[in-house]
Amino acid sequence: MRALAQGLDERASWDRYLRLEGEHADLRTVRRTIAWIRDEFAAAAKREHKPGTARLILLDPDRFASAPALPSLAEFAAAQGLEDFSEAEQIEAYEAAYPAGGGGGRGGARPSRRARVIDHQLQALRWLEGLVVQDPRPSDGVAAWLNPSLAARLERAGVPTLAALVDRINGIGARWWVGVPGVGELKAARILDWLQANEQVLGLRVGLHVARPRAQLTRAALAAVMPAATAIRPYEKFLLPAELNGSAGRYRAPRERCLLLAANDHEAVGAWLASKWHSAAEGDLSSTQRSYRKEAERLLLWAILERKRALSSLSMEDATAYRSFLADPPPGWCGPRHHQRWSPMWRPLEGPLTPTALRQSLIILRSLFAFLMSQGYVMGNPFAAVTLPPSLQRPLGASRTLSFAQWDRIDALLQAHVDTEPGRRLRRGMRWLYATGLRLAEITRARCQDLEQVVYETADGSMATGWLLSVVGKGGRSRQVPVSIELVDELGDELARHGFERQVGAVGNQGIHVLARFDSERERPAPWSASGLYQAIKAFLARAADGLEGVDAQQLRKASTHWLRHSHGSHALQGRAAQAPVPIHVVQNNLGHASIGTTSMYLTTERESRLATMRRFWSEAKLTS
Structure with missing residues (x-):
């Protein structure tokens, strides 16, 4: 570091002081190591309550220009035609020309700012060299060991100690730094270098899983964390x-x-x-x-x-x-x-x-x-006599249901959504959830062979074709849920687009999930995970809320996959204008409720409708004026 401060080339200083025999290091490694050493020195100064020294040690002297070289007294005399003058007269003329010279050839020029920075840095390095060496401890603050500005960013993100830092890195994995404003991939790499260099003295280990993206890790690798x-x-x-x-x-x-x-x-x-x-x-x-x-x-x-x-x-x-x-x-x-x-x-x-x-x-x-x-394991039940909080019988999804207008807005946005495989898959998932009332786990488990085409008699006596989806829900209970022809046709189009048979129920489509990920490189498409669908819907609803204000925006930002299930139950039982409500036993089957009493909790009407209905009742009973 003294060599660098005095202007030695960074590659030359590396070769002179740090290079091991037979080792080759590229310039990025050299610079990263230099930055790491600077950080170590700055953090050490901060530990000693010398923030000015910490800032000084991070300065690059090359930022400051060197003082211009002054001519010697002989060169000055020759240039000015003063060779025949006495030395005293030459010095007098020299000092008049260079008032900061301090005596020409004898005193030299006043040091430049760059020279002063270098001198102060060398003094700081001598002081730091004399400090008693300390080992980092898990309970030490990040500011005691890391670059001060970097430590400040970690502290603002809720990472005050080295133990908390390692927990965060291990707890999130490869992109642990994303939630720390002002810390990017390069700064994160410097932090990891330092932690790994001090792993033994700290007694804290950064797991191997941090080196690989989350999607590439097996369950066994995660279990070992x-x-x-x-x-x-x-x-x-x-x-x-x-x-x-x-x-x-x-x-x-x-x-x-x-x-x-x-x-x-x-x-x-x-x-x-x-x-x-x-x-x-x-x-x-x-x-x-x-x-x-x-x-x-x-x-x-x-x-x-x-x-x-x-x-x-x-x-x-x-x-x-x-x-x-x-x-x-x-x-x-x-x-x-x-x-x-x-x-x-x-x-x-x-x-x-x-x-x-x-x-x-x-x-x-x-x-x-x-x-x-x-089973004869214990003799009594300690929770049998504990008083339960009162049951608040609110309508199901009372605060987690979309209005008809909100769903219509979402459906319109889905219609205009990007025409890519992930975009079409998201559209398919949201429409199936709303149209069927399925649970998140049920829709992500559904496969093509679970769909059955049936012929049935309509109310006017004619014959029609429809689709039923076989579902195994809570408690292992099986049911068949009606699915619209439009949704099945849309699935058939997606199958055909990726080289599979358009007929959903074809033998070649067995094992393919309704929400299959056709963007994967596997021969058979992988299923979309429940967490993947959940996160995609949350992100879409948050974007949908951006163009709204007030309650509508708040509702959409809070909404999730289960809101679509609640909305199915509520909207089906209410019915729209000029549309008859769906019979409660049909909605009960769609939702997979064991009791029709549970489904009946969706039977709510708007406040204005309730008041208007009761006003008519009171009027007919002559209870109003």
Whole structure:
């Protein structure tokens, strides 16, 4: 660094001081290393509370011009024709010509700004060299080790320490820097270089998954990111301490009466989850299992980490305390929903549960302990006596339903949407969701062979052709949902466009999903994932909101895939002007509700319509003037 400060070429300084025998480094590596060293020195100065020195060490002296070279006294005398004058007279004339010269050949010119910067930098380097060497620690602030401006950007993005920085990198992966304003790919690479160079002394490791885009990582690679531990971890990564694993739980039933092979509470919860319906076709947990697992893992984590008790040792008082915990969880237990289960940034809660969510949670936990009791694992149910929050019987989707006008706007935008494969797929997905009322998981699982063409008799006695989609929904219940001919024809057009048979039900189309990704390079198109469809619809609705103001804009920005399902139920039961409402039993089948009472909760009318109807009733009953 002293050589660089004094003007030695960066490649030459690298070859002289840093190059290893037989090594070749390109100029980008050289410059990145120099930038890294400058950052180290600047951060060290900041640790010593010398921000001015930190700024100085980052300055490039070449930004400042050198002072012009002055002639020697002899050269000046020859140029001015003063050779025959005395030396004293020559010096007098020289000082008059160069007042800053300070004595000509004897004193030299006043140093340039560049020379002064170099001198100060050399002094700073000598001071830094004398500092006691320190190793970074996970709890150190990022400002103590990284480039000051870079550290400030990280701090503003909520990354105050080195441990938080590594957690963020490991938790997001390859493009972890996207959410940090002012940090791009090159700055992110410098940060990674520093962390990897200090990996051993820090005791913090950046995972191998960070080097590859998320789409290229296998499940096994993601599973390896976060080790199992007795800490805030998902159910599958949570280790029970031996003294709290439930093998000697306070309320365990006699072993000879237990119908479970589970040796501890973790395995008992696993047996309960396995007893719930599972979609063998997809190999993933069903939505029911995910909901049940979420509640069980929250309780298991809380019991061990907060209450210091085994799950099978929980009393009614513990259950009441847990209800209070869910209503006001500590910040360390909460995080955004989008952090996936493999990520170190995953948290079991987003924040306090609403009364409705809290009621659902307690009902599920009652179910868990009822199962454990029925199998002879525990003797009682600590949640049986816990008071549930009152059930607020609001209409289904009351605040999550699009108006007819809002849907018409969305449909018009879909009609004008870009004519690309992803654009047509998005249009297909949104129209199918609204037209059928299917759940997100149901539409993404639907395949061509699930569609059946049928002939039926219309109300006027004529024969017509239609389509039914076979769906396996919640609880493994099967149903057939009507699909419009236009939607099926649109799917047929897309199949033909990509070299498949236009007839949707053709043998060659078996295994192709209704929302297949025809843009992939695979011989058979891959299915569009539920998360991919969800994110695409959210992005489209956000763009649709940009041209609106007020409530409409707010509604569209909040809307999601499930809003389309709610809108189907509400719009079908209401009916449009000059259009008869759809019978409730048909809507019940479309939505896959086990009870018609659930579907009836969509039976809402607009406020003005309700008031006008009741006004007529009161008038006829002579209750109004």
